[in-house]
Amino acid sequence: MGESPVQNHWRSVQDHSRSFWDFTYVYPVISRRSRGLSIGINLNPDKICNFDCVYCEVDRATPPKSRVVDLLKIRAELAEMIRLARSGKLGEDPKFVEAADLSRVVRDIAFSGDGEPTMVPNFDECVRIAVEAKRAFGLPEAKIVLITDAAGLDKESVRRGLALMDANQGEVWAKLDAGTEAYFKTVNRSSIRFDRILANLESTAKARPIVIQSLFLRVHGAPMPAEELEVYCARLRAIVDAGGRIAEVHAYTIARPTPEPWATKLTGDELESIATTIRARTGLPVSTFA
Ligand code: SF4
Numbered sequence: 001m002g003e004s005p006v007q008n009h010w011r012s013v014q015d016h017s018r019s020f021w022d023f024t025y026v027y028p029v030i031s032r033r034s035r036g037l038s039i040g041i042n043l044n045p046d047k048i049c050n051f052d053c054v055y056c057e058v059d060r061a062t063p064p065k066s067r068v069v070d071l072l073k074i075r076a077e078l079a080e081m082i083r084l085a086r087s088g089k090l091g092e093d094p095k096f097v098e099a100a101d102l103s104r105v106v107r108d109i110a111f112s113g114d115g116e117p118t119m120v121p122n123f124d125e126c127v128r129i130a131v132e133a134k135r136a137f138g139l140p141e142a143k144i145v146l147i148t149d150a151a152g153l154d155k156e157s158v159r160r161g162l163a164l165m166d167a168n169q170g171e172v173w174a175k176l177d178a179g180t181e182a183y184f185k186t187v188n189r190s191s192i193r194f195d196r197i198l199a200n201l202e203s204t205a206k207a208r209p210i211v212i213q214s215l216f217l218r219v220h221g222a223p224m225p226a227e228e229l230e231v232y233c234a235r236l237r238a239i240v241d242a243g244g245r246i247a248e249v250h251a252y253t254i255a256r257p258t259p260e261p262w263a264t265k266l267t268g269d270e271l272e273s274i275a276t277t278i279r280a281r282t283g284l285p286v287s288t289f290a
Protein backbone atom coordinates (compact mmCIF):
# COMPACT_ATOMS: atom_id res chain seq x y z
CA MET A 1 0.00 0.00 0.00
CA GLY A 2 1.46 3.40 -1.01
CA GLU A 3 1.39 6.53 1.08
CA SER A 4 -2.12 7.49 2.09
CA PRO A 5 -3.50 10.74 0.65
CA VAL A 6 -5.27 11.27 3.97
CA GLN A 7 -3.67 13.50 6.60
CA ASN A 8 -3.94 12.40 10.19
CA HIS A 9 -4.51 15.92 11.58
CA TRP A 10 -7.56 16.70 9.42
CA ARG A 11 -10.72 17.35 11.39
CA SER A 12 -12.62 14.87 9.21
CA VAL A 13 -10.09 12.19 10.21
CA GLN A 14 -9.92 13.04 13.90
CA ASP A 15 -13.67 13.37 14.31
CA HIS A 16 -15.29 10.00 13.63
CA SER A 17 -18.60 10.99 15.12
CA ARG A 18 -21.51 8.94 13.87
CA SER A 19 -23.84 11.90 14.14
CA PHE A 20 -23.98 14.05 11.04
CA TRP A 21 -26.59 16.71 10.36
CA ASP A 22 -29.99 15.07 10.94
CA PHE A 23 -29.03 11.61 9.64
CA THR A 24 -29.86 8.72 11.96
CA TYR A 25 -27.93 5.84 10.40
CA VAL A 26 -25.58 7.19 7.75
CA TYR A 27 -22.46 9.23 8.43
CA PRO A 28 -19.44 10.33 6.38
CA VAL A 29 -15.82 10.02 7.48
CA ILE A 30 -12.49 10.54 5.82
CA SER A 31 -10.72 7.35 6.73
CA ARG A 32 -7.01 6.64 6.59
CA ARG A 33 -7.71 2.95 6.19
CA SER A 34 -10.14 3.61 3.31
CA ARG A 35 -7.78 6.26 1.88
CA GLY A 36 -10.66 8.66 1.38
CA LEU A 37 -14.40 9.02 1.89
CA SER A 38 -16.08 6.17 3.68
CA ILE A 39 -19.84 6.35 4.07
CA GLY A 40 -20.67 4.57 7.29
CA ILE A 41 -23.95 2.87 8.03
CA ASN A 42 -24.54 2.62 11.74
CA LEU A 43 -26.61 -0.52 12.23
CA ASN A 44 -26.47 -0.08 16.00
CA PRO A 45 -28.09 3.23 16.84
CA ASP A 46 -29.15 1.38 20.01
CA LYS A 47 -25.39 1.23 20.89
CA ILE A 48 -25.61 -2.47 21.66
CA CYS A 49 -22.49 -4.58 21.32
CA ASN A 50 -21.47 -8.09 22.34
CA PHE A 51 -17.99 -6.80 23.25
CA ASP A 52 -17.12 -4.21 25.87
CA CYS A 53 -13.68 -3.18 24.70
CA VAL A 54 -11.65 -1.20 27.19
CA TYR A 55 -10.83 1.27 24.41
CA CYS A 56 -14.36 1.62 22.96
CA GLU A 57 -15.07 5.24 22.16
CA VAL A 58 -18.84 4.88 21.75
CA ASP A 59 -20.54 7.34 24.07
CA ARG A 60 -23.02 5.13 25.89
CA ALA A 61 -23.86 7.87 28.39
CA THR A 62 -25.90 9.75 25.77
CA PRO A 63 -29.28 8.16 24.97
CA PRO A 64 -29.52 6.47 21.56
CA LYS A 65 -31.10 8.35 18.61
CA SER A 66 -33.08 5.27 17.69
CA ARG A 67 -33.54 1.70 18.85
CA VAL A 68 -34.70 0.20 15.58
CA VAL A 69 -33.11 -0.48 12.21
CA ASP A 70 -35.39 1.16 9.67
CA LEU A 71 -34.38 -0.20 6.25
CA LEU A 72 -36.37 2.39 4.29
CA LYS A 73 -34.72 5.20 6.17
CA ILE A 74 -31.25 3.67 5.71
CA ARG A 75 -31.88 3.42 1.97
CA ALA A 76 -33.02 7.06 1.76
CA GLU A 77 -30.16 8.37 3.90
CA LEU A 78 -27.55 6.44 1.92
CA ALA A 79 -28.86 7.86 -1.37
CA GLU A 80 -28.89 11.37 0.07
CA MET A 81 -25.32 11.06 1.39
CA ILE A 82 -24.02 9.82 -1.97
CA ARG A 83 -25.72 12.76 -3.67
CA LEU A 84 -24.21 15.20 -1.16
CA ALA A 85 -20.75 13.74 -1.72
CA ARG A 86 -20.87 13.75 -5.48
CA SER A 87 -22.36 17.24 -5.75
CA GLY A 88 -19.54 18.69 -3.64
CA LYS A 89 -21.96 19.84 -0.91
CA LEU A 90 -20.34 17.53 1.62
CA GLY A 91 -16.99 19.19 0.94
CA GLU A 92 -18.53 22.56 1.87
CA ASP A 93 -19.22 21.37 5.42
CA PRO A 94 -16.57 22.83 7.77
CA LYS A 95 -15.61 19.33 8.89
CA PHE A 96 -14.60 18.38 5.33
CA VAL A 97 -12.98 21.55 3.96
CA GLU A 98 -9.47 20.10 4.22
CA ALA A 99 -10.62 17.05 2.29
CA ALA A 100 -13.04 18.64 -0.16
CA ASP A 101 -11.72 16.74 -3.20
CA LEU A 102 -11.54 13.41 -1.40
CA SER A 103 -15.06 13.86 -0.06
CA ARG A 104 -16.51 13.72 -3.60
CA VAL A 105 -15.37 10.14 -4.25
CA VAL A 106 -17.08 7.32 -2.37
CA ARG A 107 -14.32 4.84 -1.59
CA ASP A 108 -16.50 2.51 0.40
CA ILE A 109 -19.79 1.96 2.15
CA ALA A 110 -18.98 0.56 5.57
CA PHE A 111 -21.14 -1.30 8.06
CA SER A 112 -19.79 -0.16 11.35
CA GLY A 113 -21.34 1.91 14.03
CA ASP A 114 -22.03 2.31 17.70
CA GLY A 115 -22.01 -1.45 18.27
CA GLU A 116 -21.56 -4.70 16.40
CA PRO A 117 -23.24 -4.64 12.95
CA THR A 118 -23.75 -8.41 12.79
CA MET A 119 -26.09 -8.25 15.78
CA VAL A 120 -28.95 -7.06 13.56
CA PRO A 121 -31.28 -9.94 12.62
CA ASN A 122 -31.39 -9.04 8.91
CA PHE A 123 -27.82 -8.22 7.99
CA ASP A 124 -28.29 -9.57 4.45
CA GLU A 125 -31.09 -7.07 3.78
CA CYS A 126 -28.84 -4.25 4.94
CA VAL A 127 -26.11 -5.40 2.54
CA ARG A 128 -28.66 -5.49 -0.27
CA ILE A 129 -29.34 -1.79 0.28
CA ALA A 130 -25.65 -1.01 -0.20
CA VAL A 131 -25.49 -3.20 -3.32
CA GLU A 132 -28.52 -1.45 -4.81
CA ALA A 133 -27.07 1.99 -4.04
CA LYS A 134 -23.81 1.06 -5.76
CA ARG A 135 -25.77 0.03 -8.85
CA ALA A 136 -28.16 2.99 -8.81
CA PHE A 137 -25.34 5.54 -8.51
CA GLY A 138 -22.85 3.77 -10.78
CA LEU A 139 -20.23 3.05 -8.12
CA PRO A 140 -18.74 -0.24 -9.29
CA GLU A 141 -15.38 0.46 -7.64
CA ALA A 142 -16.78 1.35 -4.22
CA LYS A 143 -16.22 -1.41 -1.70
CA ILE A 144 -18.75 -2.67 0.78
CA VAL A 145 -16.88 -3.10 4.04
CA LEU A 146 -18.01 -4.91 7.15
CA ILE A 147 -16.14 -3.85 10.27
CA THR A 148 -16.85 -6.56 12.78
CA ASP A 149 -15.75 -8.12 16.05
CA ALA A 150 -16.26 -11.51 14.34
CA ALA A 151 -18.65 -12.85 16.98
CA GLY A 152 -21.62 -13.04 14.57
CA LEU A 153 -19.89 -14.22 11.42
CA ASP A 154 -21.42 -17.69 11.84
CA LYS A 155 -25.04 -16.41 11.75
CA GLU A 156 -27.14 -17.41 8.74
CA SER A 157 -28.20 -13.90 7.74
CA VAL A 158 -24.61 -12.74 8.07
CA ARG A 159 -23.36 -15.56 5.84
CA ARG A 160 -25.95 -14.57 3.24
CA GLY A 161 -24.87 -10.93 3.56
CA LEU A 162 -21.21 -11.89 3.14
CA ALA A 163 -22.04 -13.84 -0.02
CA LEU A 164 -23.73 -10.72 -1.41
CA MET A 165 -20.70 -8.66 -0.43
CA ASP A 166 -18.38 -11.15 -2.16
CA ALA A 167 -20.14 -10.43 -5.46
CA ASN A 168 -19.97 -6.66 -4.94
CA GLN A 169 -16.43 -5.68 -3.92
CA GLY A 170 -16.97 -6.76 -0.35
CA GLU A 171 -14.28 -6.71 2.32
CA VAL A 172 -14.43 -8.07 5.84
CA TRP A 173 -12.33 -6.23 8.40
CA ALA A 174 -12.40 -8.44 11.47
CA LYS A 175 -11.10 -7.63 14.90
CA LEU A 176 -8.48 -9.73 16.68
CA ASP A 177 -6.82 -8.01 19.63
CA ALA A 178 -5.50 -11.01 21.55
CA GLY A 179 -3.81 -14.37 21.33
CA THR A 180 -5.18 -15.97 24.48
CA GLU A 181 -8.61 -16.20 26.02
CA ALA A 182 -7.31 -14.37 29.11
CA TYR A 183 -6.05 -11.35 27.16
CA PHE A 184 -9.22 -11.36 25.06
CA LYS A 185 -11.27 -11.16 28.25
CA THR A 186 -9.03 -8.36 29.55
CA VAL A 187 -9.20 -6.18 26.44
CA ASN A 188 -12.51 -7.06 24.77
CA ARG A 189 -14.42 -8.04 27.96
CA SER A 190 -16.89 -10.23 26.09
CA SER A 191 -18.85 -13.20 27.38
CA ILE A 192 -18.42 -14.85 23.98
CA ARG A 193 -15.87 -17.65 23.94
CA PHE A 194 -12.58 -16.82 22.27
CA ASP A 195 -12.55 -20.10 20.35
CA ARG A 196 -15.82 -19.08 18.67
CA ILE A 197 -14.13 -15.87 17.47
CA LEU A 198 -11.17 -17.86 16.16
CA ALA A 199 -13.40 -20.42 14.45
CA ASN A 200 -15.42 -17.62 12.81
CA LEU A 201 -12.27 -15.91 11.57
CA GLU A 202 -11.02 -19.17 10.11
CA SER A 203 -14.24 -20.16 8.36
CA THR A 204 -14.77 -16.63 7.00
CA ALA A 205 -11.18 -16.45 5.75
CA LYS A 206 -11.58 -19.81 4.02
CA ALA A 207 -14.45 -18.38 1.96
CA ARG A 208 -12.77 -15.08 0.96
CA PRO A 209 -9.68 -13.08 1.94
CA ILE A 210 -10.19 -11.05 5.11
CA VAL A 211 -8.41 -8.14 6.72
CA ILE A 212 -7.50 -8.59 10.37
CA GLN A 213 -7.78 -5.42 12.44
CA SER A 214 -5.85 -5.43 15.67
CA LEU A 215 -5.70 -2.69 18.22
CA PHE A 216 -2.60 -2.70 20.40
CA LEU A 217 -2.54 -0.61 23.54
CA ARG A 218 -1.17 -0.25 27.04
CA VAL A 219 -3.23 -1.83 29.79
CA HIS A 220 -2.32 -0.26 33.14
CA GLY A 221 0.89 0.95 31.53
CA ALA A 222 1.91 -2.39 30.02
CA PRO A 223 1.91 -3.08 26.28
CA MET A 224 0.94 -6.55 25.04
CA PRO A 225 3.41 -9.00 26.64
CA ALA A 226 5.90 -10.64 24.24
CA GLU A 227 4.46 -14.11 24.93
CA GLU A 228 0.96 -12.86 24.14
CA LEU A 229 2.17 -11.40 20.85
CA GLU A 230 3.74 -14.76 19.98
CA VAL A 231 0.44 -16.55 20.58
CA TYR A 232 -1.41 -13.86 18.59
CA CYS A 233 0.96 -14.48 15.65
CA ALA A 234 0.43 -18.23 16.01
CA ARG A 235 -3.35 -17.66 15.76
CA LEU A 236 -2.87 -15.85 12.45
CA ARG A 237 -0.60 -18.63 11.18
CA ALA A 238 -3.18 -21.23 12.22
CA ILE A 239 -5.85 -19.49 10.12
CA VAL A 240 -3.54 -19.50 7.11
CA ASP A 241 -2.42 -23.10 7.71
CA ALA A 242 -6.07 -24.17 7.77
CA GLY A 243 -6.60 -22.68 4.30
CA GLY A 244 -7.77 -19.21 5.34
CA ARG A 245 -6.64 -16.13 3.44
CA ILE A 246 -5.56 -13.01 5.31
CA ALA A 247 -5.09 -10.17 2.84
CA GLU A 248 -3.55 -7.83 5.35
CA VAL A 249 -3.25 -7.00 9.02
CA HIS A 250 -4.21 -3.49 10.12
CA ALA A 251 -2.30 -2.76 13.32
CA TYR A 252 -3.40 0.35 15.08
CA THR A 253 -3.57 1.93 18.48
CA ILE A 254 -5.88 4.20 20.41
CA ALA A 255 -6.60 7.47 18.61
CA ARG A 256 -9.22 9.12 20.80
CA PRO A 257 -10.05 9.26 24.52
CA THR A 258 -11.15 5.96 26.04
CA PRO A 259 -13.66 5.34 28.83
CA GLU A 260 -10.96 3.58 30.87
CA PRO A 261 -8.12 5.95 31.73
CA TRP A 262 -5.74 2.98 32.16
CA ALA A 263 -6.22 1.97 28.51
CA THR A 264 -3.69 4.16 26.71
CA LYS A 265 -2.05 4.43 23.33
CA LEU A 266 1.28 3.07 22.15
CA THR A 267 3.92 5.27 20.60
CA GLY A 268 4.46 5.05 16.86
CA ASP A 269 7.77 3.22 17.45
CA GLU A 270 6.12 0.67 19.73
CA LEU A 271 3.43 -0.05 17.15
CA GLU A 272 6.03 -0.38 14.38
CA SER A 273 7.99 -2.82 16.51
CA ILE A 274 4.87 -4.97 16.96
CA ALA A 275 4.20 -4.80 13.21
CA THR A 276 7.76 -5.95 12.52
CA THR A 277 7.27 -8.95 14.78
CA ILE A 278 3.96 -9.86 13.10
CA ARG A 279 5.55 -9.64 9.64
CA ALA A 280 8.48 -11.78 10.74
CA ARG A 281 6.37 -14.45 12.42
CA THR A 282 3.57 -14.68 9.87
CA GLY A 283 4.88 -13.38 6.55
CA LEU A 284 1.67 -11.33 6.25
CA PRO A 285 1.57 -7.71 5.07
CA VAL A 286 0.96 -5.36 8.00
CA SER A 287 -0.11 -1.70 7.76
CA THR A 288 0.16 0.48 10.84
CA PHE A 289 -2.08 3.36 11.84
CA ALA A 290 -0.51 5.18 14.77
S1 SF4 B 1 -16.47 -4.16 19.31
FE1 SF4 B 1 -16.39 -2.01 18.67
S2 SF4 B 1 -18.37 -1.10 19.34
FE2 SF4 B 1 -18.11 -3.08 20.40
S3 SF4 B 1 -17.20 -2.52 22.39
FE3 SF4 B 1 -15.50 -3.04 20.98
S4 SF4 B 1 -14.87 -1.10 20.06
FE4 SF4 B 1 -16.91 -0.77 21.00
